[in-house]
Amino acid sequence: MRFLKPTRVVHAxxxxxxxxxxxxxxxxxxxxVKAIQEKFQGSSDEEFRTRxxxxxEERADMVKHHLWVLWTDYFKPEHxxxxxxxxxxxxxxxxAAGEAKKSVSPDQGQQLLDLINQIDKIFWDTxxx
Amino acid sequence: MRFLKPTRVVHAxxxxxxxxxxxxxxxxxxxxVKAIQEKFQGSSDEEFRTRxxxxxEERADMVKHHLWVLWTDYFKPEHxxxxxxxxxxxxxxxxAAGEAKKSVSPDQGQQLLDLINQIDKIFWDTxxx
Amino acid sequence: MRFLKPTRVVHAxxxxxxxxxxxxxxxxxxxxVKAIQEKFQGSSDEEFRTRxxxxxEERADMVKHHLWVLWTDYFKPEHxxxxxxxxxxxxxxxxAAGEAKKSVSPDQGQQLLDLINQIDKIFWDTxxx
Amino acid sequence: MRFLKPTRVVHAxxxxxxxxxxxxxxxxxxxxVKAIQEKFQGSSDEEFRTRxxxxxEERADMVKHHLWVLWTDYFKPEHxxxxxxxxxxxxxxxxAAGEAKKSVSPDQGQQLLDLINQIDKIFWDTxxx
Amino acid sequence: MRFLKPTRVVHAxxxxxxxxxxxxxxxxxxxxVKAIQEKFQGSSDEEFRTRxxxxxEERADMVKHHLWVLWTDYFKPEHxxxxxxxxxxxxxxxxAAGEAKKSVSPDQGQQLLDLINQIDKIFWDTxxx
Amino acid sequence: MRFLKPTRVVHAxxxxxxxxxxxxxxxxxxxxVKAIQEKFQGSSDEEFRTRxxxxxEERADMVKHHLWVLWTDYFKPEHxxxxxxxxxxxxxxxxAAGEAKKSVSPDQGQQLLDLINQIDKIFWDTxxx
Numbered sequence: 001m002r003f004l005k006p007t008r009v010v011h012a013x014x015x016x017x018x019x020x021x022x023x024x025x026x027x028x029x030x031x032x033v034k035a036i037q038e039k040f041q042g043s044s045d046e047e048f049r050t051r052x053x054x055x056x057e058e059r060a061d062m063v064k065h066h067l068w069v070l071w072t073d074y075f076k077p078e079h080x081x082x083x084x085x086x087x088x089x090x091x092x093x094x095x096a097a098g099e100a101k102k103s104v105s106p107d108q109g110q111q112l113l114d115l116i117n118q119i120d121k122i123f124w125d126t127x128x129x
Numbered sequence: 130m131r132f133l134k135p136t137r138v139v140h141a142x143x144x145x146x147x148x149x150x151x152x153x154x155x156x157x158x159x160x161x162v163k164a165i166q167e168k169f170q171g172s173s174d175e176e177f178r179t180r181x182x183x184x185x186e187e188r189a190d191m192v193k194h195h196l197w198v199l200w201t202d203y204f205k206p207e208h209x210x211x212x213x214x215x216x217x218x219x220x221x222x223x224x225a226a227g228e229a230k231k232s233v234s235p236d237q238g239q240q241l242l243d244l245i246n247q248i249d250k251i252f253w254d255t256x257x258x
Numbered sequence: 259m260r261f262l263k264p265t266r267v268v269h270a271x272x273x274x275x276x277x278x279x280x281x282x283x284x285x286x287x288x289x290x291v292k293a294i295q296e297k298f299q300g301s302s303d304e305e306f307r308t309r310x311x312x313x314x315e316e317r318a319d320m321v322k323h324h325l326w327v328l329w330t331d332y333f334k335p336e337h338x339x340x341x342x343x344x345x346x347x348x349x350x351x352x353x354a355a356g357e358a359k360k361s362v363s364p365d366q367g368q369q370l371l372d373l374i375n376q377i378d379k380i381f382w383d384t385x386x387x
Numbered sequence: 388m389r390f391l392k393p394t395r396v397v398h399a400x401x402x403x404x405x406x407x408x409x410x411x412x413x414x415x416x417x418x419x420v421k422a423i424q425e426k427f428q429g430s431s432d433e434e435f436r437t438r439x440x441x442x443x444e445e446r447a448d449m450v451k452h453h454l455w456v457l458w459t460d461y462f463k464p465e466h467x468x469x470x471x472x473x474x475x476x477x478x479x480x481x482x483a484a485g486e487a488k489k490s491v492s493p494d495q496g497q498q499l500l501d502l503i504n505q506i507d508k509i510f511w512d513t514x515x516x
Numbered sequence: 517m518r519f520l521k522p523t524r525v526v527h528a529x530x531x532x533x534x535x536x537x538x539x540x541x542x543x544x545x546x547x548x549v550k551a552i553q554e555k556f557q558g559s560s561d562e563e564f565r566t567r568x569x570x571x572x573e574e575r576a577d578m579v580k581h582h583l584w585v586l587w588t589d590y591f592k593p594e595h596x597x598x599x600x601x602x603x604x605x606x607x608x609x610x611x612a613a614g615e616a617k618k619s620v621s622p623d624q625g626q627q628l629l630d631l632i633n634q635i636d637k638i639f640w641d642t643x644x645x
Numbered sequence: 646m647r648f649l650k651p652t653r654v655v656h657a658x659x660x661x662x663x664x665x666x667x668x669x670x671x672x673x674x675x676x677x678v679k680a681i682q683e684k685f686q687g688s689s690d691e692e693f694r695t696r697x698x699x700x701x702e703e704r705a706d707m708v709k710h711h712l713w714v715l716w717t718d719y720f721k722p723e724h725x726x727x728x729x730x731x732x733x734x735x736x737x738x739x740x741a742a743g744e745a746k747k748s749v750s751p752d753q754g755q756q757l758l759d760l761i762n763q764i765d766k767i768f769w770d771t772x773x774x
Contacts, residue, residue, distance in 0.1 A: 014187075020164050024151075032143055036143070051315060060660075061660070064713070094716075102567070183437070230438065231273075276426065283415060312570045441695070444699060459580065534700075544665065555663065
């Protein structure tokens with residue numbers, strides 16, 4: 001519901017490091033990927049479909065990029081100790097993002113989103129502790 | 130508080146259009162800009178400061194880009210009718226992002242964030258109606 | 259005619275600011291967009307058409323970028339006072355550039371060029387005063 | 388004089404090819420390079436100078452890019468026959484653009500502009516014939 | 517054979533200049549171009565082919581970029597004296613890379629690779645002397 | 646020695662996938678990083694050093710990118726089974742690339758190269774089997 005909309009400070013990243021990170025960046029692009037997959041399914045216009053495929057390629061690439069940044073730059077050895085599944089989780093999520101370039105199925109896009117949600121959950125857990 | 134953390138679908142963009150937009154993209158980069166300005170102030174290391182200036186240049190550029198996309202791609206004439214201040218607000222916000230390249234004052238970064246928050250508020254209002 | 263070819267200094271931009279701006283940058287890309295739309299119409303080769311669509315996507319994106327830069331970085335409040343239509347004009351022109359990604363009609367490309375010409379005219383007027 | 392301002396169609400490029408080229412793209416960026424070199428000389432502010440150096444790096448890179456595109460994509464063997472100096476001219480001009488990254492002297496920027504003007508002259512000559 | 521695999525330091529580039537160059541960068545991308553052309557021929561899936569065309573466009577562009585950098589940044593007048601064919605060779609190779617965007621024939625990709633191999637040979641000759 | 650110079654086909658990548666990968670891409674950029682660190686140490690020219698820092702930022706970023714691509718796109722579960730250290734190795738190597746942005750010590754650059762060499766060794770082992 002709208003009134004729960006967060007006032008929390010969102011987080012991004014640079015290698016300074018500025019210390020600002022947020023899985024939302026990956027998730028936003030993945031939402032876009034899934035929306036494109038849905039629109040592709042809903043259209044029979046050839047030019048539209050060509051554009052959808054080309055644009056999805058880029059969006060999925062940005063998902064990969066944002067996830068890689070989180071993995072390498074945000075997460076530290078102490079996080080890995082607590083969440084030993086981190087490496088595998090990021091590997092699967094970035095592989096799913098690569099798969100999203102090939103797939104025009106919204107189900108595939110949802111699987112990508114599910115993996116990002118798992119990362120998001122761990123991310124915010126580390127912020128609490 | 131953490132348990133209020135949103136489950137809402139976050140939003141991004143592409144010109145397909147995929148219909149996914151979210152002011153969080155601009156805000157995340159602007160948070161980064163302000164954090165860099167703060168770290169710049171807190172350091173007297175010359176190489177660090179050089180890096181901070183170069184990185185801030187890019188981050189501020191991404192703030193501009195994300196804001197421009199929202200202005201041109203998301204907002205429609207019917208929104209402008211209801212929020213006639215939209216043009217001026219985006220103009221000021223993108224100018225503030227340009228100013229952030231030149232400024233190393235966190236106050237300036239906060240002003241940029243305040244403008245983005247105004248945009249964010251209008252954005253989510255349009256989502257409700 | 260060739261002998262009228264301008265010796266005037268052309269103008270670009272950066273956020274330093276270097277003070278160099280020129281609507282030609284947007285216009286050149288828009289010419290490219292329209293030329294692609296024409297070539298698309300003139301070909302029935304599927305691979306060529308796929309390339310045309312993918313390339314037009316990028317060129318139109320650069321039109322948007324160059325226009326946004328002019329709007330935010332070059333134009334100042336005193337210009338807006340004299341040309342109150344500026345916000346609306348840039349909004350329409352950048353929306354037309356977004357539309358150009360979707361359209362394969364050279365007429366649409368020409369409409370984009372017409373809007374850029376209006377901006378160009380105001381730009382050079384401000385240079386005279 | 389303003390009334391001589393060209394109505395000629397300006398020209399850009401893509402590898403489709405769209406057939407739109409214009410040396411103005413390189414020249415605009417080179418003007419920016421020279422303006423930055425001048426502003427660098429006129430300032431003793433350390434942060435400004437750092438930004439000037441970082442931005443000049445990018446602008447000079449775009450000069451190189453636009454020149455390379457002209458050389459490879461626009462010019463054809465028949466042009467080379469008529470203007471056998473073309474290879475050497477482009478080599479020198481792109482090397483001067485690389486040199487511009489290292490130099491903060493506006494004289495160097497002017498030399499780059501002079502080379503681009505030579506290219507521009509040949510370019511428009513080929514358009515006449 | 518594997519045991520001949522080089523331990524030599526590979527080489528890249530930047531305009532600092534860092535002095536690190538290597539034709540392998542262009543060759544790797546050209547290998548990718550040819551592989552895409554082969555995969556294109558081997559598939560009748562329309563979405564796959566659309567992706568292949570869009571991706572080939574980018575890879576071929578990177579071939580051009582890496583070759584241009586070698587030509588302008590690595591090679592010096594004394595090299596040209598010894599290898600007067602350099603300008604023509606790079607011109608042909610970058611034109612072939614442009615052609616690779618249009619062609620889906622692996623033979624064309626191989627021609628591009630052959631030209632790069634000629635450059636590679638000269639490059640390593642200059643390293644010996 | 647020159648006559649050992651490899652005739653092997655070098656390898657790159659795209660997400661098609663084209664199946665072309667090569668750790669040389671990361672290594673070339675890392676060589677550049679180390680060369681910049683050395684040149685930084687050998688110079689007391691302030692503008693040169695500013696450029697070195699800005700350029701190193703980009704080169705190190707490309708190291709990260711090329712490594713991430715290898716990790717996600719080339720390596721498969723069966724490789725991980727045989728080389729269980731892969732995740733940790735890539736994590737350390739990409740973290741070292743991030744560290745290289747901050748460091749102006751050639752020793753640090755060498756550590757990055759050593760990690761890439763470990764990856765390179767495993768990569769070519771998987772090609773043999």
